[in-house]
Every structure is written in C-alpha cells, then in structure tokens.
Amino acid sequence: MPDFDIIVIGAGAFGSSTAYHLSKTGKKVLVLDRFHPPHDKGSSHGQTRVIREAYFENPIYVPLLQRAYQLWTNIEIASGKELLIKTGGLMLGKRDSHVVTGTLESARINNLTCELLTSTEIKNKFPAFHPAKETYGVYEKNAGILFPERCIDAYLSLAQGETTTFRFEEVVSEIKHDSTEIKVVTDKATYTSHKLIISTGAWIKELIADLTIPLQVSRQVLFWFKLNTEHVSNFSIPSFPIYIWNTDTNEHFYGFPDLGNGFKIALHDKGENADPNKLNREVTNDEINTMKSLIKLYFNADSTYINSSVCMYTNTPDDDFIIDYHPSNSNIIIASPCSGHGFKFSSVIGEIISDMATGKPLEFDLSPFRLSRFK
Numbered sequence: 001m002p003d004f005d006i007i008v009i010g011a012g013a014f015g016s017s018t019a020y021h022l023s024k025t026g027k028k029v030l031v032l033d034r035f036h037p038p039h040d041k042g043s044s045h046g047q048t049r050v051i052r053e054a055y056f057e058n059p060i061y062v063p064l065l066q067r068a069y070q071l072w073t074n075i076e077i078a079s080g081k082e083l084l085i086k087t088g089g090l091m092l093g094k095r096d097s098h099v100v101t102g103t104l105e106s107a108r109i110n111n112l113t114c115e116l117l118t119s120t121e122i123k124n125k126f127p128a129f130h131p132a133k134e135t136y137g138v139y140e141k142n143a144g145i146l147f148p149e150r151c152i153d154a155y156l157s158l159a160q161g162e163t164t165t166f167r168f169e170e171v172v173s174e175i176k177h178d179s180t181e182i183k184v185v186t187d188k189a190t191y192t193s194h195k196l197i198i199s200t201g202a203w204i205k206e207l208i209a210d211l212t213i214p215l216q217v218s219r220q221v222l223f224w225f226k227l228n229t230e231h232v233s234n235f236s237i238p239s240f241p242i243y244i245w246n247t248d249t250n251e252h253f254y255g256f257p258d259l260g261n262g263f264k265i266a267l268h269d270k271g272e273n274a275d276p277n278k279l280n281r282e283v284t285n286d287e288i289n290t291m292k293s294l295i296k297l298y299f300n301a302d303s304t305y306i307n308s309s310v311c312m313y314t315n316t317p318d319d320d321f322i323i324d325y326h327p328s329n330s331n332i333i334i335a336s337p338c339s340g341h342g343f344k345f346s347s348v349i350g351e352i353i354s355d356m357a358t359g360k361p362l363e364f365d366l367s368p369f370r371l372s373r374f375k
C-alpha cells in the first residue's frame with residue numbers, strides 16, 4: 001500500500017486550495033513545499049491580487065471566474081477572514097485596444113453589466129485618473145482585490161486535519177512513476193502515493209523535465225509609492241477602483257487603491273527571463289523611475305518610492321493555463337503555469353484539481369488548458 005492516496009507538491013496558490021478541497025474528500029493527503037507557505041519566494045506574494053469578471057483575455061474564463069467568486073465567498077465564511085474586497089475595476093485604453101474591446105466582448109457574451117466611459121466620464125467618476133482624450137474605460141462593479149497571503153493561509157489552516165499531512169521546508173528532487181505507484185523523493189525522505197499533483201509554480205519545469213513544455217519564467221516587480229498630493233482620498237477606496245491600463249504603445253500596467261501602505265503599481269508585460277533559484281531581487285533606480293513616470297503621466301501625481309517586491313510569472317506561449325494529466329500517466333496532474341493571471345482562479349482550480357484526482361465528473365471544459373495544444 002502506498003503511504004498516501006494523493007501527494008500535492010507545492011502549497012502556493014493552487015496547491016493550498018487543492019489541499020483544502022482534498023481535505024473534504026477523506027483521502028489521505030501529503031502536502032509538500034520547499035518553503036513555509038505563505039512565503040515571498042514564488043508567485044503569490046505582495047499583499048494584493050486583482051480579481052475581475054469581464055475577462056478581456058478570453059470570455060471562456062468567465063464561467064470559471066463565476067465559480068471562483070462563489071468559492072472565495074465560501075472560504076471567507078469558513079475562515080472568518082476578509083479575503084476579497086470589491087472596489088470595482090476599470091479597464092483602460094484606446095477604444096480599439098484589446099483591453100477595452102476584449103472586456104466589452106467578454107461582458108456581451110456572458111451577459112455581464114459593464115459601463116463604457118469616455119475620458120471625461122472617467123475623470124468625473126474617478127478624479128485620480130488622468131486619461132488622454134482618446135482613452136476609454138470599461139467599468140465593472142464586480143472587480144476587486146484578493147489578499148493572496150491571507151488566502152493561502154486560510155486554505156492551509158482549513159485543510160489541516162486528520163487526513164492531511166504537511167511537510168514544509170522539504171524540497172522534492174525527483175518523481176518516479178509507473179502505472180501502479182508514484183514515488184516522490186525529497187531532500188529528507190521518499191513517499192509513495194496513488195496520485196500526484198504538481199503545482200510548483202515557477203519551479204514546475206524541474207519536476208517535469210521529461211515533458212518539453214515551452215514555459216518561460218519571468219521576473220516581475222511590484223512597487224509601492226507615497227503620493228505627494230493633497231488629494232490622497234481620490235486614490236483610496238471608494239474613489240479608486242483596481243485598474244489595468246493598455247497604453248498607446250501596447251504596454252500594460254495595473255494597480256490598486258492605496259490601502260494605507262502606499263500606492264501599488266506594476267507592469268503586466270513579461271519581464272526578463274528568470275531562474276527561480278537565482279532570481280534577481282534587486283530593484284534598480286531605472287525601474288523605480290519608470291514607474292514614477294507612469295504615475296506622473298497617468299495620474300498627474302508626484303510620488304516617493306516606498307518599497308518593492310520581486311515575483312515570478314510562469315508563462316505559456318498563448319498565456320492560457322495548463323491544467324492537465326501527465327501525458328504518460330493519468331495519475332499525475334499538472335497545474336500551475338498561469339502566465340501572471342492565475343491567482344483569482346486558484347479557488348476554483350483547487351476544486352477542479354481535487355475533482356480530477358478523485359475521479360469526480362468535471363463541470364468545466366478544460367480543453368483550452370490541455371498540454372496537447374503545444375504539439
């Protein structure tokens with residue numbers, strides 16, 4: 001008999017949610033992580049994450065998001081912690097930019113209510129924003145903020161129980177598998193199981209080197225600034241929604257209202273290639289000055305740097321997720337590469353992975369997330 005029914009490697013956004021959903025199945029589960037989650041070494045730190053429903057990337061994500069919202073509410077109730085706040089969201093760009101047209105299209109296909117605002121209407125409704133005349137904004141009420149460290153902590157705390165074992169500060173170095181058993185070798189022990197979930201984020205390639213998945217890990221920096229303006233309240237809830245801005249040069253940046261510890265802003269375009277074991281965590285003055293210029297240009301505010309944090313995206317060539325069985329062993333499930341937009345889905349992806357591992361019928365079409373699309 002194997003030691004466990006299911007082993008989960010990686011207890012970040014996806015692994016912690018999966019562990020929680022599995023903990024309700026009665027299966028004997030082992031959860032491994034190389035650090036002690038929640039931590040600031042992977043892809044799920046930095047205090048806040050955007051959640052929104054009218055998904056400009058592709059309308060196929062909307063049903064997943066609707067379930068994700070329900071599950072975030074459930075976990076808030078179960079944990080008694082505030083995990084999500086709704087601030088509303090503004091998707092900005094030229095009228096024909098993909099952020100504006102994609103949001104409208106996603107809303108149309110899924111019957112969501114969104115408001116298309118002109119530049120003047122944006123300034124009237126949200127005075128902190130300083131859009132050019134030709135800028136439009138699509139406003140959706142349902143968008144808001146998730147608190148990632150708190151979410152992971154809530155999932156892991158609620159997963160704790162008789163059937164779930166945690167082993168943190170333990171690095172998985174090798175996976176051996178055949179049709180009957182899976183062996184997971186760590187720097188401290190070897191464990192066996194029937195099923196395995198690999199949700200190791202930016203490190204995923206290390207454990208599935210046999211699959212030549214074209215993944216790119218990129219270095220992404222989050223910045224916090226103090227705004228030198230007398231209109232601070234314009235940059236806070238309820239006057240300031242989360243936003244994503246598609247600039248005229250087709251770059252993207254996004255940000256959050258000031259929650260009392262600074263105005264957080266970041267670039268959404270892929271940063272330089274990174275190795276998760278040698279990530280450059282130094283942030284340069286040039287990087288800081290680029291963000292200060294964005295704040296000046298798009299919010300007409302001077303700012304003083306407070307701090308920053310370096311994080312990683314794990315990017316697929318089409319920016320869609322990977323949620324699939326290992327091609328040569330359906331007892332192994334791979335889930336993680338989420339191209340910098342996966343956190344908001346982690347509640348529902350955990351549920352899906354748990355269903356995949358326990359053989360429950362799946363409620364969602366996962367074909368866009370299959371590995372076979374890269375062949």
Ligand SMILES: Cc1cc2nc3c(=O)[nH]c(=O)nc-3n(C[C@H](O)[C@H](O)[C@H](O)COP(=O)(O)OP(=O)(O)OC[C@H]3O[C@@H](n4cnc5c(N)ncnc54)[C@H](O)[C@@H]3O)c2cc1C
Binds near residue numbers: 013033043342
């Ligand atoms: C700067 C930034 C901003 C983002 N903004 C948003 C946003 O606003 N909205 C949104 O929806 N998404 C956003 N994302 C994306 C989202 O945060 C990620 O898609 C998501 O957090 C990834 O979760 P994960 O579980 O794959 O990885 P992680 O949370 O990093 O978890 C992987 C875990 O695996 C562990 N691990 C790795 N290798 C091993 C090993 N060999 N043995 C044991 N354990 C191992 C790691 O320690 C880690 O805990 C952002 C990402 C970044 C970096």
